[in-house]
Amino acid sequence: MTPDQMLWWQRGVIYQIYPRSFQDSNGDGTGDLRGIIAQLDYLSWLGVEAVWLSPFYPSPMVDFGYDVSNYTGVDAIFGDLATFDELIQQAHRYGIKVIIDFVINHSSDEHPWFLESRSSRDASRRHWYIWADAKPGGTPPNNWVSHFGGSAWEWDAATGQYYLHSFDKRQPDLNWRNPEVQAAMFDVLRFWLEHEVDGFSAARQPSESEQGKSHAQTDGRLRCAASYI
Numbered sequence: 001m002t003p004d005q006m007l008w009w010q011r012g013v014i015y016q017i018y019p020r021s022f023q024d025s026n027g028d029g030t031g032d033l034r035g036i037i038a039q040l041d042y043l044s045w046l047g048v049e050a051v052w053l054s055p056f057y058p059s060p061m062v063d064f065g066y067d068v069s070n071y072t073g074v075d076a077i078f079g080d081l082a083t084f085d086e087l088i089q090q091a092h093r094y095g096i097k098v099i100i101d102f103v104i105n106h107s108s109d110e111h112p113w114f115l116e117s118r119s120s121r122d123a124s125r126r127h128w129y130i131w132a133d134a135k136p137g138g139t140p141p142n143n144w145v146s147h148f149g150g151s152a153w154e155w156d157a158a159t160g161q162y163y164l165h166s167f168d169k170r171q172p173d174l175n176w177r178n179p180e181v182q183a184a185m186f187d188v189l190r191f192w193l194e195h196e197v198d199g200f201s202a203a204r205q206p207s208e209s210e211q212g213k214s215h216a217q218t219d220g221r222l223r224c225a226a227s228y229i
Contacts, residue, residue, distance in 0.1 A: 008097065009199055012049035019056050019078050020064070033079035033087050040094050050097035052201055056084070057103075060110050062170045067108035071188040081195075088196045097198035104185060104202050106171040113184075114172050121159050128181050129172050130164035131156075 003011050023035030033056065043051065055065035056078045065075070074084050091098050107114055116125045132141040132153070140153035140162055146169075153162040154169040164173045174181050189200065 009050065009099070012097075013047055014050045014052050014099065015043060015046070015048040016052040016054065018054045028077075030077050032077065033074070033083045037083075037087050037090050040090055040096060044094040044096060048096060050099055050198065051091065052099040053101065055101050055103060060108055060170070062108070063168055066103055067106075067110075067168065067171045068103050069108040069110045071103075071107075071185075072191045085195060092196070098196075099199040099201055100192060100197055102189070102200040102202050104174070104176075105166060106173045109170045109172055117172075118156055118159060118163070121161070125180075127178050128175055128184075130175050131159075131161045132164070133161055 017036060018031075019033065019036065020031045022031040023039055024031050025034040025038060026032065036051070036053075055068065056074055057065065057068045058070040058073045058075045059065045059067050060069060061067070074081050088098055109118075113125050113128050116123050117129045117131075120126070134155070135141060140151050142153075144152040144164070146152040146165060147167050152164055152166055154165055154172075155162055165171050166173055174185075176182065192200070
């Protein structure tokens with residue numbers, strides 16, 4: 001494949017920005033979206049063709065933003081949706097595309113989806129997450145280990161089952177085998193596309209062993225979406 005045949009995200013200079021440590025525009029000690037806007041002319045001068053933003057969504061910040069409590073918002077420490085729209089407009093004025101992290105493996109345990117899921121075994125979103133019975137004696141369903149150490153299963157006393165968390169226990173894994181989850185997350189993609197985002201980085205992807213064939217099919221759709229964008 002020649003450079004002329006490559007898509008922009010295959011050949012362009014992409015600069016990753018972690019918003020909370022990039023530039024603080026208001027002196028509160030935390031970087032923010034307006035701080036990024038202030039540096040777009042410099043990034044353009046450097047020859048940057050796209051910026052890739054780490055998570056800026058509303059979050060309890062247990063994992064510095066990778067525990068998302070609202071996939072279609074902006075955490076107040078970074079700004080608001082209007083400021084994000086301004087960032088997109090200004091970046092495009094400089095010819096810079098904007099890619100955002102799309103955290104697909106899990107949500108925060110404070111996300112309304114999980115709050116409903118853990119409210120009852122009969123909850124409408126119970127199967128939006130991965131729940132399993134204990135083994136005899138009350139031990140976890142299997143020996144899977146979290147990326148952060150220890151068991152990947154957390155006991156929920158209220159409903160008497162374990163839920164899966166591949167990372168922190170406050171980051172329950174979404175059940176990508178559930179078509180409703182797939183539809184909801186593709187709605188998230190559409191939301192950000194309507195706000196003129198240019199692409200997505202699928203962060204913290206579920207493993208094949210965890211999610212099975214259905215995830216492999218969904219992942220293919222995500223790759224197609226990325227190629228299209």
